[in-house]
Amino acid sequence: MCYFEQTRWSCGYWKWGNFRQQCNKEYRTGETCGLKLVYDTSYQPSQCKICEQMSKKTRRVRKMSDDISRWQREGNRRATIEKTQKDIQEIQSQINELWRGHEDKIRSV
Incomplete structure (x- = not known):
């Protein structure tokens, strides 16, 4: 349940962005637990x-x-x-x- 940025285009297509925040389930520095949650979504008005x-x-x-x-x-x-x-x-x-x-x-x- 680590948090990542997300980019979403007007057509509905999306992709994961950069790592933003580590959850409390992962204690090793620089590692992620494997589950991705959206920290912030950046909406792009253009097509993908x-x-x-x-x-x-x-x-x-x-x-x-x-x-x-x-x-x-x-x-x-x-x-x-x-x-x-x-x-x-x-x-x-x-x-x-x-x-x-x-x-x-x-x-x-």
């Missing part, structure tokens, strides 16, 4: 790094989709379209993985 990464990847997927639409109208770009569609699927799976990690962290509070 994971949300920023998801935003970047979503914008990239949107751009690639627009490119595919343009290439289909122009014609004669079949291989490029197929490669870009595979890239979109790969990026979409990365976005899904980031989202799962983000949601797991939010629920773990």
Whole structure:
């Protein structure tokens, strides 16, 4: 039950910060008992790094989709379209993985 700072972003994501105060269960100097309690929470109005990464990847997927639409109208770009569609699927799976990690962290509070 040692006390730590906590940072929380507007999206609900959080992380532990620095050690602030030792509880009375741990008598060794510089050691913690292993249980973490919040000493103080610092609220950040911005998005967390994971949300920023998801935003970047979503914008990239949107751009690639627009490119595919343009290439289909122009014609004669079949291989490029197929490669870009595979890239979109790969990026979409990365976005899904980031989202799962983000949601797991939010629920773990």
